[in-house]
Amino acid sequence: MTAETYQELHKLNAENVLHPMSMPAFDNENPMFMKGGKGVHVWDSDDNQYLDGLGGLWCVNVGYGRKEVLDAMRDQMDQLAYYNTFGDMCNLPSTRLAAKIIEMLRPEGMSKVFFTSGGSDSIDSSIKLARQFWRLNGKPTKTSLISLKDGYHGVHMGGISLIGIPAFRDPYGPVLPGCYQIDNPFLYRNPWTEDPEELGQICADLLDRKIAYLGADNVAAFIAEPIQGAGGVIVPPENYWPLIRKVCDKHDVLLIADEVVTGFGRSGSMFGVRGWGVAADIMCFAKGISSGYVPLGATVINERIADSFAKPSPNGMIAHGLTYSGHPLACAAGIAALDVVVKENLHINAGEVGAYCKEKFMPLVDRHEHLGEVRGKGLMLALDLVTDKATRTPVNPAEGYSDMLSAHCQQNGVLIRSVGPKIILSPPLTFTNENVNQLVEAIDQSLTDTKYPT
Ligand SMILES: Cc1ncc(COP(=O)(O)O)c(C=O)c1O
Incomplete structure (x- = not known):
């Protein structure tokens, strides 16, 4: 394409595209x-x-242009580019990818994969599945959610209710009631201590106290990124996640790990929480799951939660689904991308x-x-x-x-x-x-x- 054509495209872009996370008044000048x-x-x-x-x-x-991923996508497109997975419908790539993810998460005792189209979907799906889990278990008051200051959990209404960065929430309120943020374990900037162990303990105690204050019977889940990404790559002290797991167990509150960034290798272990030897109850994925070749995400639940949905119950219908849940093309890309991660x-x-x-x-x-x-x-x-x-x-x-x-x-x-x-x-x-x-x-x-x- 000639430089001239790109000049035209710049103009077309400025005239027609509303860019995500942009200031339309300025950002279209020089794309x-x-x-x-x-x-x-x-x-x-x-x-x-x-x-x-x-x-x-x-x-x-x-990385870009990986032949393994592109070939898998081409093969799948020749077979079947799309069909839904609602109810009892299924397809080969989504079935294989789910089995692969569950195998990779065997040490964490994860049991079922709910496919989404991206990270924000995975977060809102985790909120809904967590709340429904408590309803199925006769505890319908357990609906509140606790998250961290500086946390980022996507841009849907559930996610921005959890987000700990006000700039992403303030223009769009009111957000969901029953969502609370507590201080994060940020060693470089906190009012308490320079000692990582002490900070980990202080911040885990904050969760303990918040749940006690709200009443454990009202709290569905605590959600956090294993390492807070968009908030500034805030790596918690070594003792933080193990202590958080203990607090959640003490109060029977679900632990949701937002692994949208950390999932599948980025933090140096295959999963962020695995780096601290911790198993969450629900894990949210996107990004690295398909290495960005096609939009894809997943919300993965452990055996305890999956068992509740497996029991026949009048309230047991998962009344939640996306047109592109288990998209065959995306899942084919996911299988190939994860194969590369594992093999290399x-x-x-x-x-x-x-x-x-x-x-x-x-x-x-x-x-x-x-x-x-x-x-x-x-x-x-x-x-x-x-x-x-x-x-x-x-x-x-x-x-x-x-x-x-x-x-x-x-x-x-x-x-x-x-x-x-x-x-x-x-x-x-x-x-x-x-x-x-x-x-x-x-x-x-x-x-x-x-x-x-x-
Ligand atoms: C930790 C985390 N959760 C959720 C999301 C939302 O993902 P998506 O942009 O795919 O909706 C992001 C996006 O950056 C993220 O960093």
């Missing part, structure tokens, strides 16, 4: 047209090549390359005035930008510093993501140490060259 991708690189309409530090959007875990041990690569990446970033914290902290686990990392290292005051996103850093990197062939006062990194899990060197060098240079706005 970046993505044209191609291979491995860990993408190309724009001017054939500029970029190292993709975003993995699309935390999702292209196996990408979760292990994520752990090793992620550790190397963190190590390479550490000297930058000493050298750059506004880089407060680099944190993360596996191939999910965040750079925390501050105005003052002593007070750890975040930069004001409205001043555009993180956007300037990301634009600078883009000019140097590296894509990173500015989210408020942070830079977030979530590259494909096929990333190598060499890719890390290029990424860190570009960010180092951008921190040197970009003047802090005054």
Whole structure:
């Protein structure tokens, strides 16, 4: 396609597309047209090549243009591109993918997969299944939900009722009643302690007290990301998740792990909560499940919950389903993508390359005035930008510093993501140490060259 045609497309885009997570008044001026991708690189309409530090959007875990995934999709399209899975309908890829996921989650005792079209669907499905589970068990008052400050759980009405980032909730209220947020275990910024163990205990106690205050008979579930992603890649202390599991057990409250980002390898273990030896009752997936090749998500329930639905009951109908639940094409892509993850041990690569990446970033914290902290686990990392290292005051996103850093990197062939006062990194899990060197060098240079706005 010629440059001229792309100019026309820019105009068409500005005239017709309402972009997600955008400021329509500004963001359409100079869109970046993505044209191609291979491995860990993408190309724009001017054939500029970029190292993709975003993995699309935390999702292209196996990298771009994988033949295994594309062949599986082509084969499935030739067979059957779509049929529904409502009631007793089924198809080959969704059946095989469900069996594969349950096999992978054997250590966690997971039992049944409910397919969705993405992460927000998976979250709202988990809320509905959790509430219905308690109804089926004669406890219809157990409906309240507790989540964490800085948590991100998608954009449907259930998800934004749980979200702990007000910017995503405030324009769309009122949200669901009965949803409560408690403080998250954020070592870099909390009012209590610098000691991780102590912080883990304090934050687990907060959940214990919140459930006691609301009354365990009123609480359906606690939901959290194993590592909070969009909130700033907040890695909890080692003791946090095991303690949270204990608190949930003590009060018979379900534990929902939002594994939309962490699921299938990103955090360095195959599943986020597995990294802490914890089994949730419900797990929500999307993104890495199909490596972003086709929209797909899943809500997975453990044996206890599945057993309740298996018993004949007048209230046992799952009155919840999506046209694209178990979409054959998406599930065929999912099987092939997960095969690559397993065969190439990408979760292990994520752990090793992620550790190397963190190590390479550490000297930058000493050298750059506004880089407060680099944190993360596996191939999910965040750079925390501050105005003052002593007070750890975040930069004001409205001043555009993180956007300037990301634009600078883009000019140097590296894509990173500015989210408020942070830079977030979530590259494909096929990333190598060499890719890390290029990424860190570009960010180092951008921190040197970009003047802090005054
Ligand atoms: C932790 C988490 N949960 C849920 C979602 C929502 O997923 P989706 O955008 O596929 O609806 C996201 C998206 O980034 C996420 O990071």
